Amino acid sequence: MTALLENEILLIVGIVALAWGGYKLKALAASGAVATFLVGIFIALGFKGYGLLLIGLFFVTSSLWSKYNRKQKEKITDMHEKGSQRDMVQVFANGGVPALIGILAYVFPADFWIYGFTASIAVANSDTWASEIGSLSKKRPFSIMKMETVEAGTSGAISVLGTLAAFAGSALISIASYFLWSEITIALVLVVTTIGVVGCFIDTILGATVQSAYRCKVCGKHVEKKEHCQQPALLVKGKAWVNNDVVNISSILIASIITILILM
Numbered sequence: 590m591t592a593l594l595e596n597e598i599l600l601i602v603g604i605v606a607l608a609w610g611g612y613k614l615k616a617l618a619a620s621g622a623v624a625t626f627l628v629g630i631f632i633a634l635g636f637k638g639y640g641l642l643l644i645g646l647f648f649v650t651s652s653l654w655s656k657y658n659r660k661q662k663e664k665i666t667d668m669h670e671k672g673s674q675r676d677m678v679q680v681f682a683n684g685g686v687p688a689l690i691g692i693l694a695y696v697f698p699a700d701f702w703i704y705g706f707t708a709s710i711a712v713a714n715s716d717t718w719a720s721e722i723g724s725l726s727k728k729r730p731f732s733i734m735k736m737e738t739v740e741a742g743t744s745g746a747i748s749v750l751g752t753l754a755a756f757a758g759s760a761l762i763s764i765a766s767y768f769l770w771s772e773i774t775i776a777l778v779l780v781v782t783t784i785g786v787v788g789c790f791i792d793t794i795l796g797a798t799v800q801s802a803y804r805c806k807v808c809g810k811h812v813e814k815k816e817h818c819q820q821p822a823l824l825v826k827g828k829a830w831v832n833n834d835v836v837n838i839s840s841i842l843i844a845s846i847i848t849i850l851i852l853m
Contacts, residue, residue, distance in 0.1 A: 596638075603641055604629035607648065611675075616652040620677035628684035635694030636706060639769040643707065644687060646765055647714045650758075654721035682834035683713045686841045700772050701853035704781070707766040707773065708848035711759040711785025712841045716792045718758030723751020734797040744813065744833070745797020759785025781848070788844030795836045802826040 608625040611617035617625060625648070632640040681688075686709045694702035723730065729738040730746035739746050763781035766773045773781070803812050803822035813833060815822055 600633045600638060600641065601630075603638070603645075604633065607641070607645055611648065611652065614652070615674055616648075616655070617680070618674050618676045621675040621680045624677040624680035625684070628680060628688045631688035632684075632691040632706075635691035635702065640687075640691060640706065642769060643710050643762065643765060644684065647683075647710050647717075647762065650761065651714060651717040651721070654718060657721070658725055678834050682837040683717075683841070685838055686845055687713075690845065699853070701849050703766075703770055703772050704777065704852045705845045705849040707763060707770075707781050708784045708788070709841050709845040710766075711762040711781050712788030712792075712844045713837070714762045715755045715759035715785040715789040716837065716840065719747075719751040719755035719789055722754035723748045726750040732797065733793060740811070743811070744800050744802065744836075745793055747793060755786050755789045756782070759783075759789070777852070780852070784844050784848050787847075788840050791843055792836055792840035795831075795839060796833070798827070799831045800827045800833065800836050801829050801831055 604626055607629060608617065608622040611625060612619065612622040629641060629644070632644055636643075675683075687706055690702055690706045690709060694706070724741055726741070726748045728748060728750075730741060730743065730748040730751065731737070732739045732743065732746045734745055760778075760782045762785065763773075763778045766781065767775070767778050801813065802825055803815060803817070804810070804825045805812060805817035805820070805822050807818035807820050810817065811825070812822060815829075
């Protein structure tokens with residue numbers, strides 16, 4: 590009993606450290622730190638310290654890439670609804686599905702939850718790496734809907750650098766999971782890596798079709814913000830309620846469900 594209590598205390602300390610550290614490093618807003626703590630608790634319920642290590646790997650690497658070469662990304666940041674400091678909604682958009690799977694794994698224990706969990710983190714990491722690293726490409730990205738090059742940071746656009754980053758981000762998570770769980774085999778590493786990238790492309794497709802996009806009435810710039818230049822922007826694509834957070838959680842959820850159905 591004492592050993593069990595010590596383990597639980599260590600898990601809580603680790604979760605607090607992750608949330609507090611993210612806040613102090615300005616990777617998380619105050620609300621984001623609270624959400625990170627909650628997500629950590631739910632993940633720990635189902636996957637103990639291994640789950641926290643995997644979500645921590647995603648959080649640390651994605652935060653580092655978001656901070657990398659920020660000066661070059663300033664123009665892109667102006668297009669987006671939110672900056673690199675994650676708030677509560679952004680944390681739940683990426684960590685909500687893993688947290689939900691953690692709860693389900695705790696209530697209904699089964700190996701297939703591990704597969705869904707690792708896939709959910711792989712998708713989140715793949716998409717984040719694709720966005721953060723792809724935005725540094727010297728070549729303009731290619732819109733999968735317009736079939737033409739567009740401005741860097743445009744939703745629904747892909748680049749060679751971003752695609753390679755998507756594979757690398759997904760592979761990192763799946764390989765790490767191989768060393769954390771005996772249930773993850775080499776074959777499953779390949780499956781999870783592939784699904785992580787598929788989830789990233791689902792995100793891209795949703796971003797190109799249903800995600801909201803606006804045009805500033807003042808400067809004419811295409812943005813994801815409802816307001817720009819201190820004026821309401823004009824909706825030119827997608828649904829107003831479908832922002833980047835909705836697209837993120839949808840792509841992660843779809844890919845996780847596919848993984849569970851295939852491997853259960």
